[in-house]
Amino acid sequence: MEDHDILDGQDISEAPQPRPQSLMLAFFGNHVLDEGEVGVYSGSIIDVLGRVGVGEQAVRSTLTRMVNRGLLRRRREGRRMFFGLTPQATRVLEDGRVRIWQQGAVNDDWDGSWTLLGFSLPDSWKRQRHDLRSRLTWSGFGALYSGLWIAPGKVDAAGIVSELGLAAHVKIFHARADEVTDIELMIRDTWDLEGIAARYVVFDKRWTAHLNAGAGDDPIGTRLRLVSEWLWTIRTDPRLPARHLPQEWPARPAQETFRRVADHTARPARRMARDLLETTPLR
Known part of the structure; x- marks a missing residue:
């Protein structure tokens, strides 16, 4: 299991449909990563992932698979099983958090x-x-x-x-690069700019429509889908220097849309998580 396994490659002509593991990692990144060494009751996880269309059997098999891959650890209390992050999963999620919340999708600060x-x-x-x-x-x-x-x-x-x-x-x-090097040509030859741009366009259209439709009443599910789809979107984007990209590069408006939805759902999702999630210390 590597960092890139947070995401699952898909046909960019369609809206992405994240697999259960992608949504599971988004769940732990959103609601467990900052809570220290805690485990979440499997029933709580089944409840939350059910809100984004993942069935109970798929959740249970994904949890088992992630334990076997060294991404999750588990602890039994009576008849209940609790799941928490391993150091490997923590590293993966922290790396993803840097990409999402600190670096952003637009590189205006390239030093050459x-x-x-x-x-x-x-x-x-x-x-x-x-x-x-x-x-x-x-x-x-x-x-x-x-x-x-x-x-x-x-x-x-x-x-x-x-x-x-x-x-x-x-x-x-x-x-x-030496001055003889055409950086913009090199970028076009090295990276699939059309494919990268298409991902941003798909994301922006989908989530702009969500904003226009209203907030909805399931912020925790919305936020899981949002983060999973944003990671899918930025997966193949190397954050190329903005000054060497097409003027209407779609990463900027897509990022603005992502942040608007993220800001709108942050507090309601935290409140809902406090009500829904049963946790226990794993120390």
Whole structure:
């Protein structure tokens, strides 16, 4: 289980339908991450995820799968089972929180630097190659050439390759482009700008319609869908320098829509969570 597994790739021509694990992680990120070492009763989780269309059996199987993957830990009290975060899941959720709430989708502050990462792995290392590429994509890298990846700004790529045990097979550089380099052409050749833009357009249309339809009466379910879909939207966006993107880049209005819905649902969702969730310390 890696950071990118928070999301599930889908056809961007349709509104995203997050899988139960995506919604489960959004649930723990919204309502457990800041509460310390607490566990949530499985019945409470079934109740909340039922509000976004996830059935009881799917919730139970997802909880079991996430325990087996080292993302959740469980504790039995009598006939009740409680689930809490592991250090691995905490790291994944904190990384996602930085992407969502601190960095944002628009990079107006690029300093002109790039992180370059070159790697050469044995042909038989298919899983390691897949894991590395997936982590690099989540961290903002694109394939400049087959074994040379690039990301805007200074990225802690050393941490990525160290966690994957690939430090001996990777070289990392921080550099600036020579004036002969056409940065905008390089960006178009390296990243799928049309695909990235389409995700923002889909998100903005869907959630603008939600705002226009009124607040609704289920803020906790709305917020779960919102965060899951926003993570789906930004998954492949490396936060490219705004000054090198098309003038009408749709990330900015989509981000404004996301923040409007997030602000509108924050307090009501917290209040509802206090009423719905049964918790216990896991220390």
